[in-house]
Amino acid sequence: MAKIQLGICPIGWTNDDMPDLGKENTFEQCISEMALAGFTGCEVGGKFPRDIKILKKALSLRNMNIASAWFSSFLTSKPYEVTAKAFIEHRDFLHEMGAKVIVVAEQGNSIQGQIETPLFASKPHYTDEQWKTVPEGLDKLGLLAKEKDMTLVYHHHMGTGVQTEEEIDKLMELTDPNLVSLLYDSGHLVCSGENHLRVLEKHINRIKHVHLKDVRKKLVDKVKEENLSFLKGVRMGMFTVPGDGDIDFGPIFDILNKNDYTGWALVEAEQDPAVANPLEYAQKARSYVKEVSGL
Numbered sequence: 121m122a123k124i125q126l127g128i129c130p131i132g133w134t135n136d137d138m139p140d141l142g143k144e145n146t147f148e149q150c151i152s153e154m155a156l157a158g159f160t161g162c163e164v165g166g167k168f169p170r171d172i173k174i175l176k177k178a179l180s181l182r183n184m185n186i187a188s189a190w191f192s193s194f195l196t197s198k199p200y201e202v203t204a205k206a207f208i209e210h211r212d213f214l215h216e217m218g219a220k221v222i223v224v225a226e227q228g229n230s231i232q233g234q235i236e237t238p239l240f241a242s243k244p245h246y247t248d249e250q251w252k253t254v255p256e257g258l259d260k261l262g263l264l265a266k267e268k269d270m271t272l273v274y275h276h277h278m279g280t281g282v283q284t285e286e287e288i289d290k291l292m293e294l295t296d297p298n299l300v301s302l303l304y305d306s307g308h309l310v311c312s313g314e315n316h317l318r319v320l321e322k323h324i325n326r327i328k329h330v331h332l333k334d335v336r337k338k339l340v341d342k343v344k345e346e347n348l349s350f351l352k353g354v355r356m357g358m359f360t361v362p363g364d365g366d367i368d369f370g371p372i373f374d375i376l377n378k379n380d381y382t383g384w385a386l387v388e389a390e391q392d393p394a395v396a397n398p399l400e401y402a403q404k405a406r407s408y409v410k411e412v413s414g415l
């Protein structure tokens with residue numbers, strides 16, 4: 121029986137980091153096309169209704185499920201209680217929707233949302249103090265997740281203090297494995313220049329959620345050479361769906377299967393929907409994943 125559940129993220133239809141990208145695409149179009157392309161799960165996007173009854177009905181009509189949703193923590197910039205209060209609200213919404221994992225990324229000093237800040241030259245590095253605050257705060261949030269039998273998965277991310285292999289290793293070392301798990305995002309690791317397969321093998325026992333993101337390496341190089349920001353890179357098309365970029369996903373699925381990975385793997389490919397038709401790219405991803413993994 122397949123242990124990997126295949127899903128897709130709404131960011132290919134409308135990008136919550138830059139909502140003008142795909143502003144014309146509706147919630148209904150998004151989930152209908154996800155289902156049409158052969159996916160059975162997704163994460164929550166900014167256009168999804170927050171009314172549980174309405175959202176559940178719209179999803180069940182299409183045999184779709186909620187896998188998770190992004191949560192921004194501000195442990196480095198605000199009192200812990202502020203993040204905890206917002207986290208509990210987010211957790212309870214996801215719990216009602218039947219999700220088992222909560223995606224968290226620290227945004228207190230992240231540059232990912234700054235359109236003019238060079239991605240590679242300005243990445244934040246945590247101070248010793250922050251290397252205490254962030255893991256301690258995440259352990260506490262992880263405990264809140266456990267109250268509802270849910271799992272906190274930390275999203276390493278370009279332009280944040282947890283981007284590189286070394287930083288991921290350190291976060292995993294400083295957090296409690298019973299409270300904090302890892303989200304593996306292939307696109308962010310390759311974009312950062314990390315050995316993405318080594319990271320996967322090393323942390324496979326902590327990985328409880330996967331984002332399948334591909335990269336166009338030529339465009340990543342351009343972002344680096346021209347000192348462009350993360351958002352400008354996304355607009356240019358540095359990310360795409362699996363099967364359309366430079367990453368070979370065969371070895372990724374081999375490692376997941378060899379280790380009996382159980383959980384969601386979601387295609388996540390932010391690019392301009394006016395250039396990359398979301399349904400066409402979702403279908404492209406679906407058939408590529410079938411080809412390399414049999415799923």
Ligand SMILES: O=C1C[C@@H](O)[C@H](O)[C@@H](O)C1=O
Pocket residue numbers: 131136137190232275305308331388390
């Ligand atoms: O999981 C993700 C959510 C987005 O908001 C983010 O910027 C993207 O790059 C990502 O990996």
Ligand SMILES: [Co+2]
Pocket residue numbers: 275305331388
């Ligand atoms: Co991601």
